[in-house]
Amino acid sequence: MNALRREKKERFFKTFILICAFCIPIILVLIFLTLLEGFSDAFEKIGYRFFISGDWDPVKENFGSGVFLFGTFATTFVALILALPFSMAISFTVGELFRGTRIANFIAGAVEIISAVPSVIIGFWGIAVLVPLMIELQNFLGYTPYGTGFFTASLVLAFMIIPFSASLGREVIMLVPREYKEAAFSLGATRFEVIRKVILPYVSSGIVGGFFLAAGRAIGETMAVTMLIGNVNYLPGNLFAPTNTMSSIIVNEFAEATGAIHISSLYGVGLVLFIFTVITTVIGKWIIKKLTF
């Protein structure tokens, strides 16, 4: 009798934790369905034009997310280009060139702290310090001195993804088998040559995977970008002009959206964010997983 009760308790417990574990995929599916359902009204009215048109007009109830799609992807792209050299430098410095030294540990720790600083504080600093600097720069270069705008947001975004891509780079560099490196050193290669001829070819696909994952993070970055992008629903006329991204338009307009189609369109923007997060995460992790075999 005791054994029967124990058996029942066992099964109950196992089922219970199974349900808990399944909560995660269920939550994702629910998020997807919620966004889909929220978008359905606007999609009925506007259709696929929603993703192409750059016309975001709450008055005429004609919503096109083109500006924000461009804003998000362009800022992510520029941010990645700006960040990649520096995060690679950090990965090389900490993971290989100066590994184990005090200065490498200092750099590694400090870079971790960057990722701990909340987005709002970085945005706040951006408004207080970066924007005046950008106004100076724009005056100097002859552009209209908005201060906030595409480049300002991209700069800050680049800074924010450096820790993530640097740690990915470091993980991937540590995967290189010691024997390969030591063989190269024993043949007389310099550190630079070992990096170029042994490490880089080995981790190149890992770097691409890390690129995807970092892009996924950058796409979703919200607060700092919102505070520094200028919040203008048009494509930027030049590198420094203000514009908007998918996440910033939701922040700005969701709480005060007028009309069902307006809100529904914002759900649509959220849906695009969701889909791109899933795609970049899955592809990125898959590429890196292939590397670990």
Next chain:
Amino acid sequence: MQDLEDTKLNDEKEIQRRIRKSRLFSRIMIVMSLVTLIPLFAIVGQVFFNGILRLNWELFTELQPPPGRSGGGVLNAIMGSFMILLLALVMAVPIAILAGIFIAEFKSGKKSKFLIGFIYSCCNVLQSMPAIVIGVVAYTWVVRPMGGFSMFSGSVALCLMMLPYIVINTVEIMALIPHVVKEAGYALGGTFYKVVFRIILPIAFPGILNGIFLSLGRVLGEAAPLLFTAFGNPYLSFDIVEPVASLPVVIFQFSISPYQTWKDIGWGASFILLFGIILVNIISKKFSKRFSPH
């Protein structure tokens, strides 16, 4: 003979060239790494210096001042953040740990490998989900049916953000526990339930706690999920079904406002927030050191 001498000299020059190139590369790499840290020091320094000036008794005990009036503090935000996080922890930790136990236990099954991989991928995706999307979804799930903003909806949003971190961390910690411990438990006649709760969890506890603190530190600074859920409240509120202020949201609101007095308070609030996050990270590091598997 002269030829041999010449080639040897050329070889040596070549080697020197390569060594110099390598040294230059190393120097450039480390300089670039240090340059990356300049904005970090600028930001932290700014928060520190501006914030410390505002650090006074008022900041911790007063509520939001009307625009234009000096003085006032962020007590409402501090208490609000604290309460939202506490509630979120209570909601997230049990489910996340149990989910982690399930994944860790059945990770090695032959039949369940695909399923476990799928669930784990879902964790990764949820972890990278933009905070604003979580905010919109929490709004739809909680704020709309409830008819208004509330602390509860904010906690739900933060709970959603914490879940994947704690699950992934739990799985990693469980993987560190040697098989023999588990098998010894089973050999003594323990059921799965008992082995988990009496043997595995006590060993894994410090690591899991560390993960909880880390996820706390991560979520402490999030404003986006709270914008449409907990929303904000200029008054001190302890009511779960009422909107409540939080530090990140208050910093956001103050920083984009045109009032210098509010911006000043914003620096003080930023200091408190940053300090809180660093504190949480230090505590979690202390935990993982004290209880690390010996």
